[in-house]
Amino acid sequence: MKERIEELREKIMDLQQRIEDQERRIPPHSVQPEHLQELERLEEERDALQRELDSLQGSGS
Numbered sequence: 001m002k003e004r005i006e007e008l009r010e011k012i013m014d015l016q017q018r019i020e021d022q023e024r025r026i027p028p029h030s031v032q033p034e035h036l037q038e039l040e041r042l043e044e045e046r047d048a049l050q051r052e053l054d055s056l057q058g059s060g061s
Contacts, residue, residue, distance in 0.1 A: 012053065026039070
C-alpha cells in the first residue's frame with residue numbers, strides 16, 4: 001500500500017504542474033474551449049487521485 005500511496009502522490013504532483021502549465025497557456029482574451037476542457041479534465045483526474053489517496057491514508061492509519 002505504501003507504494004500505491006507514493007505513486008498517487010507523484011501523479012498528483014505531476015497533474016498539479018500540468019494544471020499550472022495549462023493555466024499559464026490560457027490567454028486572458030479569446031479563451032478557446034479546448035483550453036478550458038483540458039484544464040477541467042486535468043483537475044478532475046487530479047481530484048479523483050486525491051480522493052483515492054485520502055481513502056488509502058484514512059484506511060491505513
